[in-house]
Amino acid sequence: MTANLLNLNVDTLFEQHSVSEIDVVHKKIQTVVENKREELRTHVGERYRDLLKAADTIAAMQTSAATLIEQVHCVQANCRILNEQQLLGFKTTAPATDAALQQRNASKKLQSYYGTMVQIKLLTSLPELIWTHIDNEQFFAATELFIFSRHISTGLQLDGNSALMQKLPVARKQWEILRPFHLTIKHAVLAVLEREELCPEIAVDCMQSLLLLDKCDLSSVLQTFLNLRASAFLNCLQSHLTEPRRVKERILASLGILNSTIELLDKCLLENGLLFTRLAECSASTCPPSISRMESSERQLAHLLPEIIAGFKPQFDVPKLSPKHLGMSLQQWLDKMNALAATQLQQIFALVSNMQTIQDIKSSARSTGRPSFLHLEQQLHLEHSELDFYATKYVPLINARVREIIRSSWAHAMKQTYEKVLSLIEAGVSTPPHQIWKEQNDDLPLSLAAALSDQPKRLANRTKGYDSSTIDLCKQFDSQLADIVQELNVLLQEQTTRTEDKMSLIKFLRETAQEQVAEYLSKLKSLQLRERPALLQALRNSLALVELCPNLKLCFCQPPSWRQWNQSGAGIDHWQRICGLIEDEMLSLWLLIVEDVLTAHSCEKQLTKIISHEAVLRDFALWQTLTLEQRDEEQEQSVQSTIRIPSQPRLSLQTYLHQLIQALNLAVPQTLPSKVLHAFNQKLLGQLLGHYEGLAAAECTKTSQNIALQLYFDLKFLERVFAVSREERPLYDQIHSQQNNLRDCIDPFDFELFAEHISTHVARSTSRLQGELGVLTPYTPAPGQGTTASSALAHEADPNVLCLSTSGSTSLWFPLLPIVMPQAAGGLVGSECKQKPVETDKTAIATTATTTTTPTRKSGGSATTRKGDNSKSKSGAASFFGMSQEWFR
The missing domain is CATH 1.10.357 (Tetracycline Repressor; domain 2)
Known part of the structure; x- marks a missing residue:
């Protein structure tokens, strides 16, 4: 079958067979070719060692054959000389001319035979040599040898009809082996140009290979180079699909690809770059022919080759690349990089999870240096810092x-x-x-360091x-x-x-x-x-x-x-x-x-809406009876008069406030902020004033001066205990308006007599109930404290005690406890204690307590001794806490 296919005559094939038969023959030829290729691969793989031995034997045989041929040539020359000497007298002119012609034809045939044999030997040696250059990444040398093999094969195929070539089908088979090197070299070149790290020498070698292999212009090579660098950038960012790499390494490698691409363009493709220098060297007359890349044994047979083979070397038309065209191509590549960075690079940065990685990226980017391409930007007319x-x-x-x-x-x-x-x-x-x-146990710090922590x-x-x-x-x-x-x-x-x-x-x-x-x-x-x-x-x-x-x-x-x-x-x-x-x-x-x-605890439900006589007996606390002594100038006698004034607010009001405090403590066990307390008091006072407004409008209040006086006392007490000031104008006006309405129900002469004592009793009740109502009431100085004491307290530094301080701003949650100053004995009634509302009897109002306005003073004997003891304790505590004795007063 194979012999029949080799002896096919192409000229008569299309005359003697139909198209379908020719298609069958074509398929058979392709099958035989593939079988032969597989057989050759298997044979080479299994007998590589035998081939090396055979190659050494062939080299030895070549030396022997060359020596033998030289000796035969000498024998032939000697015989020719002897023959001419013997036949010198019998020789004629015409036969001599025919003999010389025959000799030249024979010599020409012999030379053609030897040249053909050497060319076939070169074709058999080229595949291994090309593979060696590819493995060593010498792609231009491999490409040059491939072009050389194609040149040899083309010459042998042109002489394919000769008798000698008909007897040597190995030339055609060897070209079938060499033909795939076109794609092999090209794929290897493209793979190298797509690597992350690429030096200028390798890049120029690859560009030369592409120029020689595809016979394309430099603009196409430039576009291929830039596209492959873009692919390298994209592959670097997506390298996690092929190999595990840290995000930081991928980001830094992508930055290196961009910078190295611009460096390669700067060193290789600008005017007088490395690529143009290499192309000029290859085009020079002093450049050695392609056969110089063969081994020494093949180079020794160069004299047997035709001049068209022995002197062959690749020809280059020195390409030109204008800065404008280079700038346009680079600008297009930069636009493509911007699009990739906006998508792929942003996705990579989205994987960075902490600031330390970002810091490492910035440090590594600074350590590698930021190249300056200012001259390249100026030469290619690019925007400033676009290459940064x-x-x-x-x-x-x-x-x-x-x-x-x-x-x-x-x-x-x-x-x-x-x-x-x-x-x-x-x-x-x-x-x-x-x-x-x-x-x-762990409420207070155990050391100063813990307290200051x-x-x-x-x-x-x-x-x-x-x-x-x-x-x-x-x-x-x-x-x-x-x-x-x-x-x-x-x-x-x-x-x-x-x-x-x-x-x-x-x-x-x-x-x-x-x-x-x-x-x-x-x-x-x-x-x-x-x-x-x-x-x-x-x-x-x-x-x-x-x-x-x-x-x-x-x-x-x-x-x-x-x-x-x-x-x-x-x-x-x-x-x-x-x-x-x-x-x-x-x-x-x-x-x-x-x-x-x-x-839940409305005053309308807790306080009495109508004040009847029973309500007066049940609700009004003990009134204080005061004896006033006045001197009659006409009779020169002292006249005593007795008045009764309220001493504390209504019991129902005290009970309501107490229950409200208990309910507030159950609802909110923590300390109320000042703003919340102020809002609570505002709403509470609004409800209380509405309740008292209804009481003031009642008929019993208008007809009973005592009821009006007690209600007036309650309003004064609320104003004092809740510290209603002029700054709160609506509430201030409302409470004073109700006080004036109640004053209208009181005899003006009596009110002038009661006013000073009512103010004193209101202040006394406020001081006495301040501890009980302290959850609701803001801090107010005690009546005995003067302006100097209050101002000093407001301006002094915080004492060395636990500071229950702020809620995020500058307002205190609740102030320090008020400093109680010693007061005169006449200010308070003996050692009068607070009276609980629940212990007040209905008949308490009938009991009277008589107090004169003349103050009484106790002897100072025991008091002096106690005062000395107190001063010692105060001074010791003051020295311990580092505070002045004034703080303990």
């Missing part, structure tokens, strides 16, 4: 990723905190009063209702914020980052914190909480975030190490603003609790 890939493509993505890490970390921390708060609200966790105010103050936390779950919640949230601040601090401490970028990061952190806190408050508000335990749990946890999370404040008020980049000092304003926002939102929750308590 790190600044134009990587720095924006780094900054965007930093912001995304900050935002996601903040959102994650805030989401966990909100979910924890929501779970606490749903669980209905409430702190009983005894758990807040129960004394524990940043640990949360236990007593202060319990006064605000912060239980262990709330403290754990804040600790977890603060630790997450501490990680954010610490990671951001890593970038801010970097010396090479611009100040504007650092200020932008600080501002972004503040805006993100403000946005997340506002979103948290909006979610909390959307819950529409109405139950008292849920409201308390929500506002406790929210207020605790401000007080127990110092790193939250750092997000608004920068640490000292950051303030060198932010000199505006506006951080405290932003912090106070966010604290005010939280307090305002929590105040709305407080008001719901306040309204719930006041609704």
Whole structure:
């Protein structure tokens, strides 16, 4: 079958057979070719060692044959000379000419035979040599040898009809082996140009190979080079699909590809670049022919080859590449890189999870150096800094990723905190009063270092209702914020980052914190909480975030190490603003609790609406009887008169306030903030004044001076105990209007007589009931304290005691206890104690207590001794705490 296929005559094939038969013959030929290829591969693989031995034997035989041929030539020459000498007399002219012609023809045939044999030997040696150059990444040499083999095969195929070539089919078979090297070399060149790391020498060698292999122009080679570098950039970013690589390594490798591409263009393709130098060397007359790349044994047979084979070398038309065309191609490639960076590179940066990785990327990028291509930009008319890939493509993505890490970390921390708060609200966790105010061993710090540490103050936390779950919640949230601040601090401490970028990061952190806190408050508000335990749990946890999370404040008020980049000092304003926002939102929750308590314990239900005689006996407390002594100038006698004035508010009012305080303590065991207390008092006074307005309009009040006097006393007491000032104009006007209405029901002469004593009794009742009503009433100085004492107290530093301080701003939760000054014995009635409303009998009003206005003084003997003892104890305590003795008065 194979012999028949080899002896086919192509000229008669199409004359003697049909198209279908020719197609069958073509398929058979292809099958035989593939079988022969497979057989050759198997044969070479199994007998590689035999081939090496055979090659050595052939080399030895070649030497022997050359020696033998030379000797035969010498014998032939000697015989020719002898023959000419013997036949010299018998020789004629014509036969001599024929002999010379025959000799030349024979020599020509012999030379053609030897040349053909040498060419076939070159074809058999070229595959291994080409593979060697490919393995050594000498692609131009491999391409040149492939072109040389194609040149030899073309010459032999042109002489294919000769008798010699008909007897040597190996020439055609060998070309079938060499033909695939076109794709093999090209694929190897493209693979090398697509590598991450590429040196200029290898790049130029690959470009020369493409120019020689495809006979294309330099613009096509440039476009192929740029497309392959773009593929290398994309493969680097997607290298996790083929091999595991860290994100940082992929990002840095992609930056190296971009910079190296521009460096290769600068060194290789600009005017007088390395590529043009190599092409000029290859086109020079001094360039050796292609056969010089063969081994020495083949080079020795070069004299047997035709000149067209022995002198063959690749020809190059020295290409030209204008800067305009190079600039346009580079600009298109830059646009493509921008599109890839916007998608693929951004996806890679999305995998960066912490600031330390970003810092490592920036440090590595700086350590490798940022190449300057200013001359290339000027020569190619590109925009300034367009080739600074790190600044134009990587720095924006780094900054965007930093912001995304900050935002996601903040959102994650805030989401966990909100979910924890929501779970606490749903669980209905409430702190009983005894758990807040129960004394524990670890309440007070055991050392000065512990007292000065940043640990949360236990007593202060319990006064605000912060239980262990709330403290754990804040600790977890603060630790997450501490990680954010610490990671951001890593970038801010970097010396090479611009100040504007650092200020932008600080501002972004503040805006993100403000946005997340506002979103948290909006979610909390959307819950529409109405139950008292849920409201308390929500506002406790929210207020605790401000007080127990110092790193939250750092997000608004920068640490000292950051303030060198932010000199505006506006951080405290932003912090106070966010604290005010939280307090305002929590105040709305407080008001719901306040309204719930006041609704459940309304004064309209607790206080008597109509004052009857029974109500007077039951409700009015003991009035004080005063004896006034006046001297009659006409009769020169002293006249005594007795008056009765109220000494304390109505018992029902005291009972109501006491029950209201108990209900408030059960509802809110913690200390009320000042704003909440003020709002509570405003609503409470509004209800009380509405109740007293109804009492003042009653007929019994208008007809009974004593009832009006007691109600007037109650209003004065409320005004004094709740410290109603002119700043609260509507409430101030309302209470004074009702007082004036009640004054109209009292005889003016009697009122002038009672006014001073009523004021004294109101002040005395306020001082006596201030401890009981201290939960509701704000701090007011004692009547005996003068202006100097109160002003001194307001301006002195905080004493060395536990400071139950702020709720995130500057307002005190509750003030220190008032300092009680010693008063004259006449100021108070002996050692008069507070009277409990529940112990007052119905007949108490019939009992009278007579007190004269003349003050009495006790002897000072024992008092002097006690005073000395007290001074010693005061001085010892003062020296121990480092405070003046005035503090103990």
